[in-house]
Amino acid sequence: MFDLPFTSAPNFGSTLKNLAGTAVTALANPVLSRLTSSGLLPGGMSRMPNMPGTSVRFINNAESGNSIDWKVRISVSPSSGIFYMAGGELLKPLTALGNGFHGVIFPYTPQISTSYVANYQQMRYTHSNYTHYAYENSEVQNLTITADFTAQNKQEALYVLACIYFFRAATKMFFGSGDHVGNPPPLVFLDGYGEHYFKNIPCLVSNFTHTMPPDVDYIETSGTEGGSPNVYGNEEYGVSSNTRIPTVSQMQIQLLPTYSKENIAQFNLNDFSQGKLIDRGFI
Amino acid sequence: MATEYSKLSPYYTTNKFGQFLDVLNQRPIPKNANDVKFTINAIYQFRPDLLANDLYGDPALWWVFVMRNPNVIRDPIFDFKSGKIIFVPTSETLTTALGI
Numbered sequence: 001m002f003d004l005p006f007t008s009a010p011n012f013g014s015t016l017k018n019l020a021g022t023a024v025t026a027l028a029n030p031v032l033s034r035l036t037s038s039g040l041l042p043g044g045m046s047r048m049p050n051m052p053g054t055s056v057r058f059i060n061n062a063e064s065g066n067s068i069d070w071k072v073r074i075s076v077s078p079s080s081g082i083f084y085m086a087g088g089e090l091l092k093p094l095t096a097l098g099n100g101f102h103g104v105i106f107p108y109t110p111q112i113s114t115s116y117v118a119n120y121q122q123m124r125y126t127h128s129n130y131t132h133y134a135y136e137n138s139e140v141q142n143l144t145i146t147a148d149f150t151a152q153n154k155q156e157a158l159y160v161l162a163c164i165y166f167f168r169a170a171t172k173m174f175f176g177s178g179d180h181v182g183n184p185p186p187l188v189f190l191d192g193y194g195e196h197y198f199k200n201i202p203c204l205v206s207n208f209t210h211t212m213p214p215d216v217d218y219i220e221t222s223g224t225e226g227g228s229p230n231v232y233g234n235e236e237y238g239v240s241s242n243t244r245i246p247t248v249s250q251m252q253i254q255l256l257p258t259y260s261k262e263n264i265a266q267f268n269l270n271d272f273s274q275g276k277l278i279d280r281g282f283i
Numbered sequence: 284m285a286t287e288y289s290k291l292s293p294y295y296t297t298n299k300f301g302q303f304l305d306v307l308n309q310r311p312i313p314k315n316a317n318d319v320k321f322t323i324n325a326i327y328q329f330r331p332d333l334l335a336n337d338l339y340g341d342p343a344l345w346w347v348f349v350m351r352n353p354n355v356i357r358d359p360i361f362d363f364k365s366g367k368i369i370f371v372p373t374s375e376t377l378t379t380a381l382g383i
Contacts (some may be wrong), residue, residue: 031337034326043374044319044338 072110072145072192074253075103081179082186083169084162093155093162104163110147112192114283116140140283143190143203143255150248157221157245167208167253190255201281203255211250218244257283290383291343312351312380318370328365339374347372
């Protein structure tokens with residue numbers, strides 16, 4: 001004889017009761033059964049928990065006690081006194097990132113391409129089976145950053161607008177009137193992914209592209225914010241004129257890593273290979 | 284003049300002349316960020332009334348899906364096919380939009 005699972009009377013009874021209960025529930029509530037099998041809830045409610053009004057966190061991780069910040073950031077020198085360091089309402093979102101951080105922090109992980117190149121000249125000897133190579137130089141080519149930006153409320157729209165103006169300005173020289181007239185576009189510094197990947201890399205912005213998609217909604221910055229603490233800190237900021245910013249857009253930035261002659265003179269390949277020169281921005 | 288159709292009816296705001304209805308005055312269902320994306324399955328194929336009954340407790344709201352998804356559904360019954368992706372309005376949206 002087979003040893004059936006329902007041999008003892010009490011177990012058989014409870015199992016049957018459970019099975020019957022499930023069947024009765026399904027039979028008694030076919031609506032719930034249909035909705036559940038379709039992935040829906042009564043009333044058309046979402047299964048996702050309610051998202052807060054501001055879902056993108058621009059504030060640097062270090063503010064929450066984390067000493068390492070992984071976010072990719074492009075900034076100017078704090079002592080430069082230019083752009084957002086010179087004040088002004090439009091770029092103020094870039095100074096209110098918390099814990100003294102400033103600059104453009106990419107809200108979503110951007111795509112970054114870095115290319116390290118060693119150039120060799122081909123030496124073509126007559127009647128030779130193989131090419132010989134003469135070393136010319138090495139270089140770090142353009143850093144290409146492709147990043148998505150979203151704006152779901154006025155504060156985020158103002159932040160995106162500030163980022164656009166920052167990169168627009170970073171491709172232009174000081175010309176006409178004002179301070180620093182005659183100077184080329186300023187150096188910016190790239191940080192991201194911790195101690196040994198991008199740490200304070202001095203760069204020039206050679207190209208900035210902002211794509212305004214035709215198939216997304218646009219949100220209005222609509223005037224100076226005021227009254228309550230904002231997502232970046234306690235200070236309020238804003239611009240007085242209305243501007244419309246796409247809720248989803250993409251920026252592409254090309255950076256040229258650049259080093260002064262004085263810095264290059266301190267280069268040491270063994271130290272570089274051991275990561276000792278990362279503090280000086282060598283990559 | 285307004286008809287005696289209930290607030291749940293697509294004809295509630297359509298005028299009536301004698302025993303005849305005027306041209307349909309549509310009752311749009313606004314988009315909402317909380318609207319759930321739903322792929323119509325075999326259970327609800329050609330049955331917007333069943334879906335309305337299950338979601339909102341009243342099959343008379345069968346027409347709200349075509350109003351919320353005008354680019355996906357033209358024929359409220361026979362375009363309600365398995366595999367089509369629609370947005371399902373929440374009951375709060377209907378309460379606000381239809382005054383029910």
